[in-house]
Each structure stands twice: as C-alpha cells, then as structure tokens.
Amino acid sequence: SHANALRYVESEDAYYMGFRSWEAIIKVDRATGALKWVLGEENSDFELPNGSTDIFSAQHGFEVFGNTLVVFNNGEPITADSSTVLELELDTSTWTVEQSWIYQPNPSAFSFSLGNAMRTASGNTLAVFSTAGQMDEVNEDGDVLWRMSASLGGATGYAQYTETLHDLD
DSSP states (O other), X not given: OOEEEEEEETTTTEEEEEETTTTEEEEEETTTOXXXXXXXXXXXXXXXXXXXXXXXXXXXXXXXXXXXXXXXEOOOTTTOSOOEEEEEEEETTTTEEEEEEEEOOSSOOOOSSOOEEEEOTTSOEEEEEGGGTEEEEEOTTOXXXXXXXXXXXXXXXXXXOOSOSTTOO
C-alpha cells in the first residue's frame, strides 16, 4: 500500500491517510475507525466530471482544508516528465471531485519519490519536489515567488514552512 502521509483534522475528528501504491487518499473517523470515503483509483467514492477516478498518480504529501485538498502529485515514473501540485474540491453530496488549481513548474521538475505541498498563512503554496532537489513558493496565479534548487544529488524530504527564522525558541 505504501502509506506515505497522515493528517489529523481535529474539527472533524478524522484521519486522512495517503497510499502511494493505491493512488488513493482515505478519510477515517477517529472515534469509530469507520472508513468515511476513498478518493482515487478503482475503489474511489469520488469521480471527476468525466466519470474517471484517475485523480492523481503516486501522490505523496497533502493538506486538508474542509472539502479542499492540496496534493503533491508525483506522476508515474515511466510516463511523467513533471510532478504537479493539485487543488481538489470534494463534493460529498454528489461524490464528485474537481481540480480547481494546478501548479506545474517551468522548467519541469519530476520527483519520483517523496514530495510535499502546503499552503502558507499568506495563501501561497510551497511545492517540494524532493528528489528533483527543488522547492517553489508560488502564488495563486502560479507565479514563482521563491525557488530553491539544489545541484545534482541534492534532495529534500518533507518540509515545514516558516515565515521567519527569527525569534524561534
């Protein structure tokens, strides 16, 4: 299954877990352990507008904001030339999912493993292309505000965004 991400949302008392090999994210009620839904691939409770359940590929890090997920989409190693960050809107009344935003770096950056996506307090997105050795902070228009590129062999794991390094305890 290659479980690779776990988020706890206190307001929902729910766990969200990502599974790379299943190309799925699931939601589990913490109190009961009941599976609430599956997002992605053949067991998906959600469909894209075209009826497909092929929502992302080999995904890793993600964040949850109500019915919105921001997901690092690695892409398949054989066919992908770039990893992306997807913003997905879930509708549990119709069991549909729509892609409301995508960030694809230019030039492309492909992370065959790891990877993370997170929203900053300002509403920007930090995209961590781990094995490509690149991190981008982008605004809602996809404009790169900041980029870190490591030379060949410079890879990152997951990252945590910090507004400032000053006044850290």
